[in-house]
Amino acid sequence: MRSLPSPRGPVTEQLIASLGQVPGSLGSPALPGFGDPLVDEDLQLALYLCYELHYRGLPGVDDRWEWDPGLLALRSGLEREFERGLLDAIPRERDPVPPADIDLALRAIAEEDGPSLSSYVKVSASLDDVLEFVVHRSAYQLKEADPHSWAIPRLSGAPKAAMIEIQSDEYGGGRAEWIHAELFARAMRALGLDSEYGAYLELIPGVTLATVNLMSLFGLHRRWRGAIVGHLALFEMTSSIPNRRYAEGLRRLGFDGDATLFFDEHVTADAVHEAIAAVDLAGGLAHQDAALSADIVWGARALAHLDARWASHVLERWGEGRTSLLAELPVREHDVVAASR
Ligand SMILES: [Fe+2]
Ligand SMILES: [Fe+2]
Numbered sequence: 001m002r003s004l005p006s007p008r009g010p011v012t013e014q015l016i017a018s019l020g021q022v023p024g025s026l027g028s029p030a031l032p033g034f035g036d037p038l039v040d041e042d043l044q045l046a047l048y049l050c051y052e053l054h055y056r057g058l059p060g061v062d063d064r065w066e067w068d069p070g071l072l073a074l075r076s077g078l079e080r081e082f083e084r085g086l087l088d089a090i091p092r093e094r095d096p097v098p099p100a101d102i103d104l105a106l107r108a109i110a111e112e113d114g115p116s117l118s119s120y121v122k123v124s125a126s127l128d129d130v131l132e133f134v135v136h137r138s139a140y141q142l143k144e145a146d147p148h149s150w151a152i153p154r155l156s157g158a159p160k161a162a163m164i165e166i167q168s169d170e171y172g173g174g175r176a177e178w179i180h181a182e183l184f185a186r187a188m189r190a191l192g193l194d195s196e197y198g199a200y201l202e203l204i205p206g207v208t209l210a211t212v213n214l215m216s217l218f219g220l221h222r223r224w225r226g227a228i229v230g231h232l233a234l235f236e237m238t239s240s241i242p243n244r245r246y247a248e249g250l251r252r253l254g255f256d257g258d259a260t261l262f263f264d265e266h267v268t269a270d271a272v273h274e275a276i277a278a279v280d281l282a283g284g285l286a287h288q289d290a291a292l293s294a295d296i297v298w299g300a301r302a303l304a305h306l307d308a309r310w311a312s313h314v315l316e317r318w319g320e321g322r323t324s325l326l327a328e329l330p331v332r333e334h335d336v337v338a339a340s341r
Contacts, residue, residue: 001059001198004049008206009042015049015074019061026070031077037085038309041326043078044206044213048139050075051216055143056197079217086214090301096294099286103278106230109300110237114308115315118242121249125318130249132324134188135200136314140212141184141262142197145170147212150219151228157288159229162280166236166273183262190259203325207313211306218299226295227302229285234300236277239270 004020007013010032018026034040052058053066065071097105121130145167155163172178185195194200218228247263250256286293317324 001052001056001201002196003059004061005045005202007042008045009040011042011046011074011078012049015046015071019049019058019065023062023064023068024070026068026074028070029074031074031081034081034085037081038089038210038306039205039207039313041206043081044209047075047078047082047213047216048201048209050078051213051220052198054216054220055146082210082213082217086302086305090298090305092298093294096290097286097297099283099290099293102283102286102293102296105297106233106237106278106282106300109234109297109304112304114304115311116242117311117314118245118249120315120318122245122252123249125249125253127253128329129318130253131191131193131329133246133314134191134193135325135329136204136208136310138184138188138193138195138200139204139208140215142181142195144181144184146181147215147219148228148232150216151225151232154222154225155229155285157284159281159284159288162276162284163229163232165276166232166281169269169273178265180262180265183265186258187260187262190255190257200325200329203327203329205313205324205326207310211303211310214302214306218302224295224299226285226289226292227299229282229292230296230299230301231303233277233282233296234303236270236273238304240267240274243267243270 004016005012007016011029014029015026032042034043037043049058050071053061053063053071057063057066117133121133125133148163149167152160152163152167170180172180172182176182188195215228215231218224218231243263243266247260247267250260250263282296286296314324323329
């Protein structure tokens with residue numbers, strides 16, 4: 001990220017202004033009412049910025065902000081709103097799933113019908129559509145696997161071993177060039193996009209940032225350890241087939257090599273991860289602590305819900321012939337790439 005994004009409302013206005021100063025200068029800002037916290041631009045960007053302090057930090061911002069009490073108080077207020085929106089949209093189930101049925105419950109969620117962005121990309125998306133899709137995904141994929149890694153010290157025994165097995169692949173199994181976030185950066189460059197971390201934050205809408213904030217919320221709070229495990233399990237279980245379609249869409253548009261490697265890699269890797277995630281990780285955690293099974297399923301449902309909202313938003317905008325980002329992508333090398341193919 002080269003500079004802080006523009007504010008999107010009163011909360012980000014005050015947060016961004018304070019981050020340019022020394023820690024301690026935030027005060028205790030009152031939160032406005034948020035209509036729909038799951039897509040609110042001001043709320044989701046503010047949360048994303050608060051969380052980024054725990055990942056790569058923010059440009060020109062003092063690293064001590066990460067643990068600034070004023071900032072944490074603001075973050076906690078924003079999280080309360082986000083959680084309220086999630087619980088309103090995805091009611092908690094009354095009867096917890098027995099630990100032995102966790103993988104079946106997750107499979108049922110994975111098989112629910114939703115808007116299929118991957119089918120659209122495979123068959124009909126234009127190059128501009130695909131570039132927008134990649135920009136949306138960059139909000140997560142350039143730090144792929146990091147939010148789930150917060151859960152590692154909170155697990156023990158079988159589910160911990162399962163999570164490490166998955167995360168080790170996500171992080172390239174000892175080879176930096178195979179780190180999935182690096183593969184994604186390579187795909188971005190092959191498509192003529194800017195692969196710098198956070199380069200497109202200015203353009204990424206709240207509906208997309210919410211999908212990433214969900215993982216940070218679950219990962220950073222130990223009380224949500226069941227939910228982050230359910231999230232990772234469903235993520236792995238719903239990855240292989242869509243990634244095959246994304247790769248096919250890119251090939252239809254004439255791309256290959258670095259542009260498709262990230263997607264091809266996920267077709268095979270996640271076919272393996274899927275079983276480890278559902279049975280050993282999620283099932284293993286529920287066996288260790290049956291009280292977490294409701295959270296495991298709910299975390300998966302939250303992912304499915306926010307993903308469906310994001311996909312509907314993107315498909316709806318494209319259907320209207322409009323950009324799905326906050327503004328059109330700037331003209332960059334991708335036009336040269338497109339012209340030279
Ligand atoms: Fe991955
Ligand atoms: Fe994976």
